[in-house]
Amino acid sequence: MVTFSDRLKSAMEQKHLKQVDLIRIASQQGVKLGKSHISQYVSGKTIPRNDILHFLADTLEVDAGWLSCKTAEDPAPTGSISHSTSAPEKSQQEILNPGGNNTMREFKKSSKLNNVLYDVRGPVVDEAAKMEERGTHVLKLNIGNPAPFGFRTPDEIIYDMSHQLSDCEGYSASQGLFSARKAIMQYAQLKKLPNVTIDDIYTGNGVSELINLSMSALLDDGDEILIPSPDYPLWTACATLAGGKAVHYLCDEQSNWYPDISDMKKKINDRTKALVIINPNNPTGALYPKEVLQQIVDLAREHHLIIFSDEIYDRLVMDGQEHISIASLAPDLFCVTFSGLSKSHMIAGFRIGWMILSGNKSIAADYIEGLKMLSNMRLCSNVPAQSIVQTALGGHQSVESYIVPGGRIYEQREYIYNALTDIPGISAVKPQAAFYMFPKIDTKKFDIVNDEKFALDLLRDKKLLIVHGGGFNWKEPDHFRVVYLPRIEILKEAVEKIGDFLSYYRQ
Numbered sequence: 476m477v478t479f480s481d482r483l484k485s486a487m488e489q490k491h492l493k494q495v496d497l498i499r500i501a502s503q504q505g506v507k508l509g510k511s512h513i514s515q516y517v518s519g520k521t522i523p524r525n526d527i528l529h530f531l532a533d534t535l536e537v538d539a540g541w542l543s544c545k546t547a548e549d550p551a552p553t554g555s556i557s558h559s560t561s562a563p564e565k566s567q568q569e570i571l572n573p574g575g576n577n578t579m580r581e582f583k584k585s586s587k588l589n590n591v592l593y594d595v596r597g598p599v600v601d602e603a604a605k606m607e608e609r610g611t612h613v614l615k616l617n618i619g620n621p622a623p624f625g626f627r628t629p630d631e632i633i634y635d636m637s638h639q640l641s642d643c644e645g646y647s648a649s650q651g652l653f654s655a656r657k658a659i660m661q662y663a664q665l666k667k668l669p670n671v672t673i674d675d676i677y678t679g680n681g682v683s684e685l686i687n688l689s690m691s692a693l694l695d696d697g698d699e700i701l702i703p704s705p706d707y708p709l710w711t712a713c714a715t716l717a718g719g720k721a722v723h724y725l726c727d728e729q730s731n732w733y734p735d736i737s738d739m740k741k742k743i744n745d746r747t748k749a750l751v752i753i754n755p756n757n758p759t760g761a762l763y764p765k766e767v768l769q770q771i772v773d774l775a776r777e778h779h780l781i782i783f784s785d786e787i788y789d790r791l792v793m794d795g796q797e798h799i800s801i802a803s804l805a806p807d808l809f810c811v812t813f814s815g816l817s818k819s820h821m822i823a824g825f826r827i828g829w830m831i832l833s834g835n836k837s838i839a840a841d842y843i844e845g846l847k848m849l850s851n852m853r854l855c856s857n858v859p860a861q862s863i864v865q866t867a868l869g870g871h872q873s874v875e876s877y878i879v880p881g882g883r884i885y886e887q888r889e890y891i892y893n894a895l896t897d898i899p900g901i902s903a904v905k906p907q908a909a910f911y912m913f914p915k916i917d918t919k920k921f922d923i924v925n926d927e928k929f930a931l932d933l934l935r936d937k938k939l940l941i942v943h944g945g946g947f948n949w950k951e952p953d954h955f956r957v958v959y960l961p962r963i964e965i966l967k968e969a970v971e972k973i974g975d976f977l978s979y980y981r982q
């Protein structure tokens with residue numbers, strides 16, 4: 476029979492927590508948990524009181540009923556978060572099934588999700604949410620969401636949207652409003668995307684929806700697609716969910732985080748259908764020069780691959796550099812280019828993005844039919860948000876004042892780069908675009924073997940939330956991502972916390 480001790484041990488193992496970790500977390504939270512207590516629970520000599528049981532369940536992110544063996548034997552502990560704050564008198568099963576028959580059906584997530592990882596909003600974030608629920612203030616450098624950091628949507632956008640709201644009650648055409656697509660088409664012309672008509676433009680509820688849609692329409696089980704490592708993990712997640720195999724190519728920190736072309740080459744085989752680039756890049760902040768893009772185009776041409784280019788940060792480029800759309804270099808290939816207004820216009824919550832099909836569309840006629848089917852099936856994207864695309868893409872671009880010297884994003888980048896790389900054991904490539912940096916930690920110096928644990932320990936000790944490198948499909952435990960959207964005073968506080976943490980932290 477499975478006992479409390481068995482479940483406790485397995486949950487601790489899953490979370491990589493030892494008895495000392497639980498004692499430390501308990502003392503931080505003012506919960507009385509001594510060495511002898513926890514060792515008795517682990518050895519099975521005794522079981523805890525209800526308040527301790529709930530503390531353990533919350534910390535280990537398991538259901539309290541499961542931990543105490545009141546609910547069914549089976550469910551694995553990971554991710555099954557306890558929502559109970561007080562001790563239940565009866566398990567949910569007893570309430571639903573007072574006869575005590577233990578054969579109630581359980582509902583599990585689809586096995587299609589088994590290999591899907593999306594840690595940008597994963598277990599460390601769940602822990603931060605719990606800390607906040609308990610009243611702890613958490614400093615968040617984990618999500619590229621401009622609004623909470625005081626980046627306001629341009630007034631004109633709000634004004635135009637409110638004026639058009641009553642005209643946006645119905646569904647639009649599934650690919651989007653004519654006015655929005657026309658403006659995107661003109662934007663595509665400025666970026667020199669070849670062979671783009673208004674029919675080649677699809678609006679979406681953010682780029683996110685279109686990443687999912689484009690992967691679902693393309694990939695059969697076992698089809699391979701090259702995705703960068705590190706990546707914006709939605710690409711890997713959607714390719715995997717679609718049944719495809721995400722094959723990660725390296726971006727090379729020694730070469731400004733540019734894609735390693737020889738690694739890409741090595742990873743292409745006859746199941747490879749496409750490659751993805753993220754330019755400018757999240758999480759590294761890299762901007763790819765024409766020579767690198769040209770080599771990627773040559774590779775795609777040689778191996779007959781579709782190019783997917785995620786360019787959502789194309790208007791957030793610093794140091795007077797120019798963003799080049801890879802599709803502009805590939806008129807003979809089929810390319811899909813993604814962008815949107817979440818970042819450049821600080822309206823991540825309005826949900827508007829788009830994808831543009833360009834180049835040689837005849838080779839992708841059947842795929843395009845699939846895209847149209849999926850686009851029709853979701854009816855249309857958010858119409859009020861589509862209504863301001865024309866306003867947003869035309870005229871004065873207020874984001875430009877943020878990315879030049881004296882502007883917030885520029886100055887915050889200068890600060891975070893200098894301050895973080897001043898900490899012994901931290902190095903970084905200076906980002907050139909977007910608002911992320913992907914610093915390297917000297918794992919030998921700090922004995923770090925598990926970067927998720929590093930993020931969790933930093934969160935628990937310093938109430939600071941970052942995302943560990945593994946969250947971006949980076950295999951070594953030696954990186955983390957910071958979002959440098961907060962003002963310098965806040966970034967300063969964050970850097971001090973990291974510096975102090977690393978002065979004593981060893982794994």
Ligand SMILES: Cc1ncc(COP(=O)(O)O)c(C=O)c1O
Binds near residue numbers: 681683785815817827
């Ligand atoms: C590289 C990249 N692509 C796509 C997205 C999703 O953006 P959207 O808000 O348009 O869904 C993000 C969001 O952070 C991103 O960083």
